Amino acid sequence: MSATPPLLDVRGLHIAFDGREVVHGVDFQIQPGEKLALVGESGSGKTVTALSLLGLAQGAQVQGSARFGVAEPVNLLGLPERQLRAIRGQDIAMIFQEPMTALNPVLTIGEQIAEILQLKRGLSPAESARAAIELIADTGISEPARRFKAYPHQLSGGQRQRAMIAMALACKPKLLLADEPTTALDVTVRRQILDLLDQLQHKHGMAVLLITHDLNLVRQFADRVAVMESGHIVEHGTVAEVFAQPQHAYTRRLLDSRPSRHVLPAQPGAEVLLQGQAVRVGYPVPLGGVKGWFRSGEFVAVQGADFAVPAGQTLGVVGESGSGKSTLALAALGLQRFSGRLSVLGQAWGQGAAADQALRKGLQVVFQDPFSSLSPRLTVEEIVGEGLLVHAPHLDTAARRSQVIEALEAVGLTDAQFPGLLERYPHQFSGGQRQRIAIARALIVQPRVLVLDEPTSALDVTMAQQILQLLQRLQAERGLAYLLITHDVAVIRAMAHHVVVMQGGHIVESGGVEQVLDAPQHGYTRTLLAAAE
Known part of the structure; x- marks a missing residue:
């Protein structure tokens, strides 16, 4: 001292x-x-x-x-x-x-x-x-x-x-x-x-x-x-x-408690569940001066993105804030206008309300911050079962509750651990437990694709490790395809089969996880990896 x-x-x-x-x-x-x-x-x-x-x-x-x-x-x-x-x-x-x-x-x-x-x-x-x-x-x-x-x-x-x-x-x-x-x-x-x-x-x-x-x-x-x-x-x-x-x-x-890799190897010839071809997303922006009276400009957030996510595999999308990765995820979810082609389970968005609703059943999302993505006014049963009201309205209360319990058990939450689990509210759980509830909410409609938007960045290291292990297990058991949006290279290394690196709306490098992370070809990829050391 x-x-x-x-x-x-x-x-x-x-x-x-x-x-x-x-x-x-x-x-x-x-x-x-x-x-x-x-x-x-x-x-x-x-x-x-x-x-x-x-x-x-x-x-x-x-x-x-x-x-x-x-x-x-x-x-x-x-x-x-x-x-x-x-x-x-x-x-x-x-x-x-x-x-x-x-x-x-x-x-x-x-x-x-x-x-x-x-x-x-x-x-x-x-x-x-x-x-x-x-x-x-x-x-x-x-x-x-x-x-x-x-x-x-x-x-x-x-x-x-x-x-x-x-x-x-x-x-x-x-x-x-x-x-x-x-x-x-x-x-x-x-x-x-x-x-x-x-x-x-x-x-x-x-x-x-x-x-x-x-x-x-x-x-x-x-x-x-x-x-x-x-x-x-x-x-x-x-x-x-x-x-x-x-x-x-x-x-x-x-x-x-560093992310560890426990994923099944990529299977050649697996069915492609989510695919994008020449995806482009632009936003109108006002122009200064007299020009702005007659027309608006455009900010291009995603330009010419091609990607594919087969069943049982994870595509990691990595880049800085403003690189376009979250915009790409919103487009994949059908929540953002785009040009080009995006298909989910072989079908394109925009084929009508009924067709789009069916696609939403097959494609669900887990957001970054479970505290803000879960309604504080709804119980766990209401949060997890909400998707069934839309995608399975024929179920009665008892059948819906049975499926809610099953989804919660799949993510490691039971009434034995948490007495009165279904009647509890999000604030009564830790960050990792709330993220498990968010995953259960996504899983209950039996999707085939999950978009994971920074699923562990709001969690501490041990909770993040547990969530990644859970996602790895669910992928192996159910053959889920993951579109993983993250800035954490360690998470990419643990979870992804293939990686795309985005900078300024463009995919500047793509390939297998070992190829991109161990032998990066683009200077921007090397900068990202150096910053993560």
Whole structure:
């Protein structure tokens, strides 16, 4: 332990909600300028630990001490709200996990940054505007003066995260709390944000508490790591020590929770269940000046895409945000207008309402974030059984319930494990369990093709591994074809038989998974693979 007094010294931290303790006597320290990673699964207590330091854990009963400062330390947990408010954003800042929900949708990015500068540093409106533009530029956002006037929805995911970083660094804090700052970003943007945080951390000399479940991120960024399980810190040390010689079984399990490949080999001559030929998707965009009075322009999101997904096989579609992969998935689902040809089970979209409804029965989708894709107002039985109301309206309540139970059992959820399972609501389950419910909802109508849109990116490593194993088992048992949309090269390597790489709406490389990932031919593919290392 360093002889230098710590910047933050947390001792005996206990956190409870309604009398139920979720963090049990946690101790850790952060030195000035140090990067400490707090690692664990969802529900381990890592985020609530960080939130409690700033009094942001709503409804929590907090005990212990968190002494902050080197010269004249103060106990953050004992400060009145007024004093704590003065520290928030000024001496300790926080980057939240999802910038789209953390940013105010009715204020521009510049207004939100300038507001902090006026409130915390007492700058005039003109001074705060100039300083905000400088901060936007520092975080690498192009055309900072123009982006100052942009609203959150007008920025990409990476740009929104950079704007959040600019807000957090507005007052040059001594400590930055970064809660899963790269979870929803693709691999190249993730690397850019990581490099940006590292650069700004050195420039400002601030300490960073990184909250994450991404062990690769910890390896690249942190100096020390503390591993958290069920509200306890079970192991801590330097990153090199913990990764090379983990002492606790839970740490070893986290390190071993990398996606593993257990798929049947591709069968030559298998029936093609989903096929696209010269698929093109374009969006009208307004033109500036007088030209815009008479006609509109066009943004081409997908150009000339050819692909095929045979039964029992997975086609992985990989690329950065904005590459066109999600637009291609929407077109495949018949939810986006396109030109060219797309066929499902040998039939093309657009043959009439009845024909299209039959295709939707054979082609289902599992979305990225199960918390937002499942209705919070419906029970599990209503969510999973909803498809039967459309595709099997002749079933009575008892028959429908029987099929719901069967679908839930297929994804590993039973009433024996979760008493009252059918009457429960999504918020009563973990992220991995919610994704199982989403898969059951897709499976209940007996589809032959599943579109998987980033099915594990919102999950921690152990839950992601479980979901991938489930999908692999279901494919082997049912001969399902998967169109897998992801930015995670490890997931592609574990799941895909064939891969297409998309950049700027074009498929720039395609082939077998080993061919593309082990011997990439295109420079963009090599860049993606390098960013994923």
